[in-house]
Amino acid sequence: MSRPRSTGALGGTSVPRSTIATMSATRRSVLRGMALSGLAVGGSGLLAACGDDGGGASSGSGATVKFGINEAQGSGPAYDRLKAIADAYTAKTDTKVSLNAVDHNTFQESINTYLQGTPDDVFTWFAGFRMSQFAESGLITDVSDQWPIDGLGDSFKQAATASDGKQYFVPISYYPWAVFYRKSVFEKNGWAAPESKDDFMSLMDDMQGKGITPFAFGDKDGWPAMGTFDILNMRLNGFDFHMGLMAGEEKWDGDEVKLVFETWKSLLPYHQEDPLGRTWQEAATSMGNGDCGMYLLGTFVVDALDESGDDLDFFTFPQLDDSIPADSLDAPIDGFCVAAAGKNQDAAKEMIKWLGSAAAADAGNEAAEAPFIAANSGASTSTYSDLQKKSAEVVGAAANIAQFMDRDTNADFASTVMIPSIQEFLKSPDDIDKITASIQEQANSILG
Amino acid sequence: MSTTDTRSTDDATRPAKAASQAPRQGRAKKLPTRDRLVVIAMVAIPTFLVVALVWLPAVGSVLLSFTKWNGFGGLDTIEWVGFQNYQDVVTIYPPFWPAIRHNLIWLLFLFIFPTLLGMLLAVILDRDMKGGRLYQTAFYMPVVLSLALIGFIWQLFYSRDQGLINQVFHSEVDWYGDPNINLWAVLIATSWRHTGYIMLLYLAGLKGVDGTLREAAAVDGASEVRTFFHVIFPVMRPINLIVLVIVVIESLRAFDLVWVINKGRNGLEIIAALVSQNVIGEATRYGFGSALAVIMMLISSVFITIYLRIVFREERQR
Numbered sequence: 001m002s003r004p005r006s007t008g009a010l011g012g013t014s015v016p017r018s019t020i021a022t023m024s025a026t027r028r029s030v031l032r033g034m035a036l037s038g039l040a041v042g043g044s045g046l047l048a049a050c051g052d053d054g055g056g057a058s059s060g061s062g063a064t065v066k067f068g069i070n071e072a073q074g075s076g077p078a079y080d081r082l083k084a085i086a087d088a089y090t091a092k093t094d095t096k097v098s099l100n101a102v103d104h105n106t107f108q109e110s111i112n113t114y115l116q117g118t119p120d121d122v123f124t125w126f127a128g129f130r131m132s133q134f135a136e137s138g139l140i141t142d143v144s145d146q147w148p149i150d151g152l153g154d155s156f157k158q159a160a161t162a163s164d165g166k167q168y169f170v171p172i173s174y175y176p177w178a179v180f181y182r183k184s185v186f187e188k189n190g191w192a193a194p195e196s197k198d199d200f201m202s203l204m205d206d207m208q209g210k211g212i213t214p215f216a217f218g219d220k221d222g223w224p225a226m227g228t229f230d231i232l233n234m235r236l237n238g239f240d241f242h243m244g245l246m247a248g249e250e251k252w253d254g255d256e257v258k259l260v261f262e263t264w265k266s267l268l269p270y271h272q273e274d275p276l277g278r279t280w281q282e283a284a285t286s287m288g289n290g291d292c293g294m295y296l297l298g299t300f301v302v303d304a305l306d307e308s309g310d311d312l313d314f315f316t317f318p319q320l321d322d323s324i325p326a327d328s329l330d331a332p333i334d335g336f337c338v339a340a341a342g343k344n345q346d347a348a349k350e351m352i353k354w355l356g357s358a359a360a361a362d363a364g365n366e367a368a369e370a371p372f373i374a375a376n377s378g379a380s381t382s383t384y385s386d387l388q389k390k391s392a393e394v395v396g397a398a399a400n401i402a403q404f405m406d407r408d409t410n411a412d413f414a415s416t417v418m419i420p421s422i423q424e425f426l427k428s429p430d431d432i433d434k435i436t437a438s439i440q441e442q443a444n445s446i447l448g
Numbered sequence: 449m450s451t452t453d454t455r456s457t458d459d460a461t462r463p464a465k466a467a468s469q470a471p472r473q474g475r476a477k478k479l480p481t482r483d484r485l486v487v488i489a490m491v492a493i494p495t496f497l498v499v500a501l502v503w504l505p506a507v508g509s510v511l512l513s514f515t516k517w518n519g520f521g522g523l524d525t526i527e528w529v530g531f532q533n534y535q536d537v538v539t540i541y542p543p544f545w546p547a548i549r550h551n552l553i554w555l556l557f558l559f560i561f562p563t564l565l566g567m568l569l570a571v572i573l574d575r576d577m578k579g580g581r582l583y584q585t586a587f588y589m590p591v592v593l594s595l596a597l598i599g600f601i602w603q604l605f606y607s608r609d610q611g612l613i614n615q616v617f618h619s620e621v622d623w624y625g626d627p628n629i630n631l632w633a634v635l636i637a638t639s640w641r642h643t644g645y646i647m648l649l650y651l652a653g654l655k656g657v658d659g660t661l662r663e664a665a666a667v668d669g670a671s672e673v674r675t676f677f678h679v680i681f682p683v684m685r686p687i688n689l690i691v692l693v694i695v696v697i698e699s700l701r702a703f704d705l706v707w708v709i710n711k712g713r714n715g716l717e718i719i720a721a722l723v724s725q726n727v728i729g730e731a732t733r734y735g736f737g738s739a740l741a742v743i744m745m746l747i748s749s750v751f752i753t754i755y756l757r758i759v760f761r762e763e764r765q766r
Contacts, residue, residue, distance in 0.1 A: 108730060109728060109729045109730060111730075112519045112520070112732050113519075116519075116520075133520075137520040139520070220624070220625060220710055221710070221711075222710070222711065222713060273622075274608060274620075274622035274625050274626065275625070276622070276625035276626070276627070276710075276714050277606075277607075277608045277622035277623065277624045277625015277626065277630070278608055278609065278622075278625060282607065282608075282609050282610065285609070285610070286609060406730070411730040411731055411732070412518065412726075412731040412732060412733045414730075414731075415725065415729060415730050415731045416725055416726055416731045416733065419713060420542065420543055420713055420714070421542075423713055423714045424542065427627060427714070438540065438542055441540040442536075442540055442541070445532075445536050445540065446733065
């Protein structure tokens, strides 16, 4: 799944955004797909492309750490930040860092073979179930001896913890999923961010009355609608049920999930029609040009709008059930793991601890024009835009943070069952019973 | 007598000698060691490559298709599940049957439209018209482009909100998103490329047709259409066979275009894309994906068998 990186600048092009999305299905992954379509077993070592052998001392001055990052050179601020962080580490500790920069999608899709082949010592990854899964399989190293890290609070420590209660991950940044809107459009129409379900419903009715589609919506890529499912499930059934469902402990064909789909169905008339042919970039454009009032997406929505984001604001999805406060949201956390098969474990652990520090976040943010929101509370926020400051505030205030469906559950299940099933629901919203039953059947087969 | 005796023994030994020499001459001459090594290498290396790169993975896929494995850990973590994957594929995996249907539609569509159109274009371009080269290049151009790029180019036409077609006709058709339409939209994009390919093959075929055949037909008073269908077309039999095979192969390996568009979901399910969804990318259902791959292999072998039978019968008739 191609989670967009927060590049910030796609500037000055006149091609529709959709085309950029299409292009990002890299030639490499397509070719690989062709080569593999007949033979089911994947090759290995695709990612172990560059980087020299880490000779010399095993840690401290003069050592070399291999650092695998999921942003290709020239891919914008995301790469610049990671490069700057690596350079800052070398400057500080005299440890050489050998970067292995791989395209984002390729990195994610090859992660299994990468970790079981000859991985780099430290690599970029996400918090959540998939990190935990690697920990269970012994593919990543226990770094609990490096925790606690100054400036990283309990919620981040929790997110870095795998099922065995130990930490395997160090966070660096995160971004929230929320409902974005244009300040100017809201001002012009006298709208305000809704506080309650009633506000929310009347806001949407008012928008429709004025000929504006309340929600922009696109699910061509399959994953954006997962965000809608996540937030509805958290609002209607609570955070614990959501996480239980993601872990395979709750039933997909039960009344709770049906309620989510029923509610979603009742909200569909407020969404843009035909979402399955629309990329998230196109949907963002409809919100940007005022055809639609709001858009539920991650902060990377700014990337599709060709602007600084000064005219954008957001609110968290309002409460839907009186007994469940609106205090949980999706806020995927990015960070680092140490590969168990990496050669230089000691130096890698030392580095990963530093990567969680405020200094690392600052080094990254100073080097790139679009800053990320640092996980470390000690990091400087001087380069933040209003949007980022607010993001930090909102996530800081949240009681529970989910990582997004495809990071919180089994990847096999998310991509081969949930994406087609949600798309099926969007095609025929009346078939909820059939769809939930099919999800459960497949979940039994995959997770059972 | 003694002389005759010796002669007769001579006579007797001569044919015997000749006989002992003859088989040696009949067989391929004994090759010098070097040549023999070369021949052995030329047979052994390709055999090794075919076995290692085709047969071993194929057998591996078949074996994996009876297992459940997520690619983590050693081979000992592979779980044997018998026919479970196949049963799941045909019963609880919703995209499977649509995928089979879409592959068949793909095959039929490619057979009918681009093939006929390509043939027509070839016949027209074969007539040395003014600017023929230009048209030829224009029609052939898409063939040079990768299908991934073609998906991107057509996205500019098909995009629902920003695409050319909807802008020009003020329509709101969701070309790539509506599962009832998108297969046809994709087929048109494929045909755009495929037509040029077929055209070039037939153009080559037409250039190879003996000119006297046309003259003879013209002298006999046959119309051009009649000449084409009764004289030229049958003569191009080898080309027709090649086209047949290419169409079958192209439609079975149809993959890149739908993968670029939406990774083979939502109305664009095809078997190759389902295999990829399950084994590459983030999902690693190696067993399940292998089961799909094996099914694809079985379907392909049906067509390959038919093709080989035609080819062999052809050779026997010669």
